[in-house]
Amino acid sequence: xxxxxxxxxxxxxxxxxxxxxxxxxxxxxxxxxxxxxxxxxxxxxxxxxxxxxxxxxxxxxxxxxxxxxxxxxxxxxxxxxxxxxxxxxxxxxxxxxxxxxxxxxxxxxxxxxxxxxxxxxxxxxxxxxxxxxxxxxxxxxxxxxxxxxxxxxxxxxxxxxxxxxxxxxxxxxxxxxxxxxxxxxxxxxxxxxxxxxxxxxxxxxxxxxxxxxxxxxxxxxxxxxxxxxxxxxxxxxxxxxxxxxxxxxxxxxxxxxxxxxxxxxxxxxxxxxxxxxxxxxxxxxxxxxxxxxxxxxxxxxxxxxxxxxxxxxxxxxxxxxxxxxxxxxxxxxxxxxxxxxxxxxxxxxxxxxxxxxxxxxxxxxxxxxxxxxxxxxxxxxxxxxxxxxxxxxxxxxxxxxxxxxxxxxxxxxxxxxxxxxxxxxxxxxxxxxxxxxxxxxxxxxxxxxxxxxxxxxxxxxxxxxxxxxxxxxxxxxxxxxxxxxxxxxxxxxxxxxxxxxxxxxxxxxxxxxxxxxxxxxxxxxxxxxxxxxxxxxxxxxxxxxxxxxxxxxxxxxxxxxxxxxxxxxxxxxxxxxxxxxxxxxxxxxxxxxxxxxxxxxxxxxxxxxxxxxxxxxxxxxxxxxxxxxxxxxxxxxxxxxxxxxxxxxxxxxxxx
Numbered sequence: 041x042x043x044x045x046x047x048x049x050x051x052x053x054x055x056x057x058x059x060x061x062x063x064x065x066x067x068x069x070x071x072x073x074x075x076x077x078x079x080x081x082x083x084x085x086x087x088x089x090x091x092x093x094x095x096x097x098x099x100x101x102x103x104x105x106x107x108x109x110x111x112x113x114x115x116x117x118x119x120x121x122x123x124x125x126x127x128x129x130x131x132x133x134x135x136x137x138x139x140x141x142x143x144x145x146x147x148x149x150x151x152x153x154x155x156x157x158x159x160x161x162x163x164x165x166x167x168x169x170x171x172x173x174x175x176x177x178x179x180x181x182x183x184x185x186x187x188x189x190x191x192x193x194x195x196x197x198x199x200x201x202x203x204x205x206x207x208x209x210x211x212x213x214x215x216x217x218x219x220x221x222x223x224x225x226x227x228x229x230x231x232x233x234x235x236x237x238x239x240x241x242x243x244x245x246x247x248x249x250x251x252x253x254x255x256x257x258x259x260x261x262x263x264x265x266x267x268x269x270x271x272x273x274x275x276x277x278x279x280x281x282x283x284x285x286x287x288x289x290x291x292x293x294x295x296x297x298x299x300x301x302x303x304x305x306x307x308x309x310x311x312x313x314x315x316x317x318x319x320x321x322x323x324x325x326x327x328x329x330x331x332x333x334x335x336x337x338x339x340x341x342x343x344x345x346x347x348x349x350x351x352x353x354x355x356x357x358x359x360x361x362x363x364x365x366x367x368x369x370x371x372x373x374x375x376x377x378x379x380x381x382x383x384x385x386x387x388x389x390x391x392x393x394x395x396x397x398x399x400x401x402x403x404x405x406x407x408x409x410x411x412x413x414x415x416x417x418x419x420x421x422x423x424x425x426x427x428x429x430x431x432x433x434x435x436x437x438x439x440x441x442x443x444x445x446x447x448x449x450x451x452x453x454x455x456x457x458x459x460x461x462x463x464x465x466x467x468x469x470x471x472x473x474x475x476x477x478x479x480x481x482x483x484x485x486x487x488x489x490x491x492x493x494x495x496x497x498x499x500x501x502x503x504x505x506x507x508x509x510x511x512x513x514x515x516x517x518x519x520x521x522x523x524x525x526x527x528x529x530x531x532x533x534x535x536x537x538x539x540x541x542x543x544x545x546x547x548x549x550x551x552x553x554x555x556x557x558x559x560x561x562x563x564x565x566x567x568x569x570x571x572x573x574x575x576x577x578x579x580x581x582x583x584x585x586x587x588x589x590x591x592x593x594x595x596x597x598x599x600x601x602x603x604x605x606x607x608x609x610x611x612x613x614x615x616x617x618x619x620x621x622x623x624x625x626x627x628x629x630x631x632x633x634x635x636x637x638x639x640x641x642x643x644x645x646x647x648x649x650x651x652x653x654x655x656x657x658x659x660x661x662x663x664x665x666x667x668x669x670x671x672x673x674x675x676x677x678x679x680x681x682x683x684x685x686x687x688x689x690x691x692x693x694x695x696x
Contacts, residue, residue, distance in 0.1 A: 051685050054678060059694035061686050064679045071672045071679075075664035078168040078623035080233025081105065082451070085618050086578030087266070087601040088237070090245025090298065094616070096254060100131035102232045103618040103629040104651065109231065113164045114157060126157060128641060133224035135641045137217060151216040155207050158223040165230040168623070177229045177259075179222050185210075186222060229259060236450070238578040238600060239266025239457025239522065241440075243289050249302035252436040255443075263444035266457040266579060267515045267522040270491060274511030275427050276437035277495040277504070280420045281362050281512050283427050284355040288530070291348040294328035294341070303433045305426045307347065309419045314346035316415070322400040323349050325534050353403055354420060356531060360410035362509050368473045369513050375410075376531045382406035387535065394536045441495060446488045446521060447566070451666045452573045453621070454566050456484070459524030459549040459579070466552055468565065471519040480565045484521050487514060524549060524579065550580065559593030574598060574626060574655065576619060590617050590628065591654060598628060598654060619654075623662070626655040 058064040083102055088095045101107060107127050114123055129136045144150040166174045171187075178186045185206065210216050235258055242248045255261050265273070268289075274282030287310065290299055299305045326348040327341060360375045380387045383406070385399035403413050412420065427433060447456040460480060461469040468480035478486045491514060494507030514520045516528035526545035533542050552558040563573050575597040582590045582599050590599045600617040620627045630650045663669045685691040 047681075048685075048690065050678075051682050051691055054682050055685075055691055055694070058679065058682060061683050061693060064682045064686070068676055068679045068683075071676050074170060075662065075669055075672055077170070077663045079451070079661040079663055079666050080168065081231065081623075082234045082236060082621040083232045083618065084236045084238060084455070084576055084600055084621070085616075086238035086457070086576075087240045087581070087616070088245070088248070088251055089240055089243055089268070090248040090251065090295070092245065092247040092250040092254075095251050097131065098616075098618060098631065099235075099254065099258075100228060101127070102228070103620050103631075105231050105620060106130055106228065109161060109165055109227075113161050118157070126154070126161075129154070129220070130158075130224045130227055132641050133221045137220060139641070148211055151211050151220075152204075152207050154220060155210070155216065155223070156203060158220065158227070159203065162223055162227050162230070165227055169230060174226075174230065177226055179225070186219070186226065233260060234450075235261040236448070236455055236576070237261065237263045238455050238576055239264050240268045240578065240601075241266075242272045243268040243286070244293050244295070246295055246297060247302060248298060249432065249436065252439065256436075256439050261443060262448055262450070263440060264448055264455050264457050264578075265440065265444050265446055265491070265514075265522060267520065269440060269444070270511050270522060271515040272433075273437050273440060273491065274494055274508050274515075276430075276433050277508050277511065278424055278428050279494070279508035279511060280424050281355075281358040282508065282515075283420070283423050284351055284358055285512065285515060287351045287423070288348065288355050291344055291351060292326075292328055294344055296344065303427075303430045305423075305430050305433070307423075309422045310347050310351060311343065313415060313419045314343070314350040317403055318346040318349055321346075321402065322398050325349075325398045326352065350403075352530075352534065353401060354412065354416050357404075357410050357412055357416075358420075359512075362512060364410070366506075366509055366513070369509075369517055370519075371513075371517065374527060377404070377409040380404075380406075380409065382409075389532065389536065389541055394538055394541065396535050397537055398535055437495070441492065446484045446491070449566060449568065451621070452568060452570065453576055454563060454568055454573070455576045456521065457578045458520070458522040459547050459577075460484075460562050460565070461519045461521065461524070461547055462549045462552055462558075464548045466548075466558060466561070469519055469547075480562075481567075483519070487521055522579070546580070553577075553592045553597050556594030556596060559596035563596065572655065572657065572661075576600060582617065595654060598626070600628075623657075623660050625653060625657045625661075628652045628654050 058067055081102075083105075085095070085098065085103075107123075110123050110127055110130075114126075118126075125136075125140060129140060140150070140154075141147060175187055210219055235255075237255065241251050241255075241263070255263070263269075271282050271285050275286045287299070287307075290296060296307060300307060323342070323345040326345040328344050328348065356377050360377050363369060363371045363375045376387055376389060379389065380396070381393075382399075382401075382404070385396050386393050387396060388394075403416060405411060405413075447454065449455075461471070461483065463469050468483075470477045470479040471483055472478075473486065473490075487510075490507050490510040492507070493503045494509075494511045495504075497504035497507055514522050516523055518526055524547045526547075529542050529544050532538075536542070549558075559575055560569075562575060563569060573596070575593070577597060577599045578601040580599065581601050582588050591597075592599065598617075598619060600619050616631045618629045618631065620629060628651070630652070663672070682691070686693050
């Protein structure tokens with residue numbers, strides 16, 4: 041039967057790369073060999089919240105994978121302290137190398153020993169990769185020598201003599217430092233194939249921008265957006281509402297450095313407004329959260345509190361406007377500014393009248409509480425321009441869009457940050473937008489499209505403006521897949537004493553996921569089934585200190601937000617969970633607090649971690665079992681069809 045025209049055109053395009061039977065057959069053999077290699081290691085992290093030092097350390101040590109490899113390869117024949125030194129050298133090579141060199145009496149001997157150990161370790165971590173892949177990971181400046189050291193066949197060479205001569209030459213020509221640095225980087229590169237960030241890079245911690253700089257340099261990464269991410273995406277898109285939201289959070293945690301130093305965005309317009317409107321007024325409710333790493337000078341804290349109050353009032357006004365123009369959001373009860381009795385100093389909230397703890401609101405007009413003053417409007421216009429003009433922020437947000445999404449399905453695992461909104465009886469809750477109902481996976485897909493409209497739809501278009509409002513809805517909407525609560529009770533926590541009004545009721549999802557059936561139903565909704573399929577979830581810190589387990593749904597769902605953020609440590613009792621998915625299965629890593637980068641380098645202070653196998657594969661997982669394996673098998677099928685087309689004369693070989 042002749043090949044259909046469309047298929048023949050595809051075969052002809054493929055033939056340009058593989059012009060002969062021999063070329064196509066060789067590629068088939070290469071791809072089939074790759075399918076038999078062990079699956080690469082995947083590393084999952086979540087809820088980083090600006091804690092760049094802890095993030096960098098866990099990224100460097102691959103949640104303990106590097107140290108495990110060192111202990112496995114070098115074992116008891118190398119003293120424990122020397123193994124710790126080697127681990128720190130691999131984590132922080134440029135910082136640790138000068139310190140270790142300064143401590144040596146015989147530097148040449150130390151160079152020789154260290155290089156031999158790094159070669160041995162590098163050979164081990166490269167063993168599950170093809171030589172071509174390893175070559176691509178080597179720095180061009182010394183790739184040839186590194187390749188020789190890693191792939192020498194000792195049936196042809198005396199190992200000690202071969203390594204000894206090359207290492208002696210490296211030391212003699214003063215290249216030892218460069219090769220040590222390169223080996224350390226290659227080991228980290230080969231130890232982990234892919235990094236998954238399951239949401240919330242931004243807010244609370246001091247430098248999310250540094251985290252994003254690191255992620256942009258990482259060899260293979262994807263990001264599932266969290267609610268703290270989408271609101272920054274909206275701010276970068278030019279939403280005044282999202283700008284006010286991120287500034288309110290930034291000032292509440294005394295992290296102006298993130299905005300000013302990290303992104304070059306001046307807060308001077310807001311500072312001047314705060315000084316004009318709130319100097320000498322009540323701002324006690326707006327003092328920032330305590331963190332020893334931030335400026336604690338009383339005069340500066342007062343200035344931050346004034347700015348915090350100024351932007352909070354603007355935020356509540358802008359929220360009121362967004363709620364009014366988006367009835368689909370179903371958030372009318374959140375428009376609390378219009379429910380304030382300004383003469384009495386009270387507000388109607390949750391069916392009751394409550395006294396305001398702070399009724400000093402000089403910029404609010406009781407006759408039009410949602411209207412910005414002319415001065416507030418001018419300040420917001422300038423701040424929006426500053427966010428749009430920040431090249432660093434725009435670069436980071438474009439990266440979040442390029443590498444990110446609301447969820448990801450990868451190698452049988454479903455990754456998302458928040459929750460699949462559910463009804464109390466276990467069904468998927470439906471949200472109605474534009475007269476259409478969305479639930480389960482369809483809701484995630486719809487929200488993802490709207491989030492992209494907010495940044496990429498034509499400037500000034502209705503779709504772009506509506507998309508920016510939707511990015512704010514994703515931050516705090518009741519049926520937002522990245523929020524998962526009844527309401528963001530910011531107003532209540534600032535202005536009302538009754539703690540019952542502060543509660544943010546969790547979606548039924550968080551109760552239902554304890555049952556195996558719920559996790560299995562969610563996996564089916566996203567097209568997954570089988571023992572090896574799992575859900576990886578972030579967003580809500582696991583209170584390990586109270587005995588809560590991160591493993592839910594009969595082992596099918598793992599929550600890996602254990603509290604990277606220092607503000608959570610007292611509540612959780614730990615400093616975060618991460619997950620490692622190797623060719624042997626899934627391992628949960630529980631981490632204790634990280635003190636500082638300086639102490640890690642100076643004292644070889646690693647993060648104390650505990651490992652727990654969540655899933656052990658019945659046999660070693662191969663590339664053939666992965667998404668990449670399926671793509672390669674499809675490619676093999678195409679190449680086999682190309683060979684058949686050559687052999688039956690449908691296409692002619694180019695034998696020139």
